Structure formats: C-alpha cells, structure tokens
Amino acid sequence: MVFKEIYCQDCDIILARYNMVYFSDSNIAELVRLHYPSHVKSGHSLMVRISEIDRTSSVEINETK
C-alpha cells in the first residue's frame, strides 16, 4: 500500500500520512494549509514524499538484534 507523507524538514517529523488512492496532490496541499498552519506560517519546509508500507514492513521483519 502506498501513502503520501507530509514531512516537515524543519521539525524533522511526519505530520500526516494519506492514502494515495483517496487524496490528490491538491487535496493534500489544502489539508496541510488547514491543519498545519503554524508550520506554514513559520516558513518551514514541508514536503510530500511517497511511503510504501510494504517496503517498510519488510525491513522490520529482518532480525537486527
């Protein structure tokens, strides 16, 4: 499953994840402005990046300890 993540480079946090099937780029831009105005007003670098859940979970399965 593929998600779009809203990531703030200045705070180094993921603000939100949206399923790509349900949210277009313009939807997401609007959601960011509505829900995270403090980051936008502070001039933080917000970016949208693609996150694949399947790839993430396959990493977690590996034994690292």
Ligand SMILES: [Zn+2]
């Ligand atoms: Zn921020």
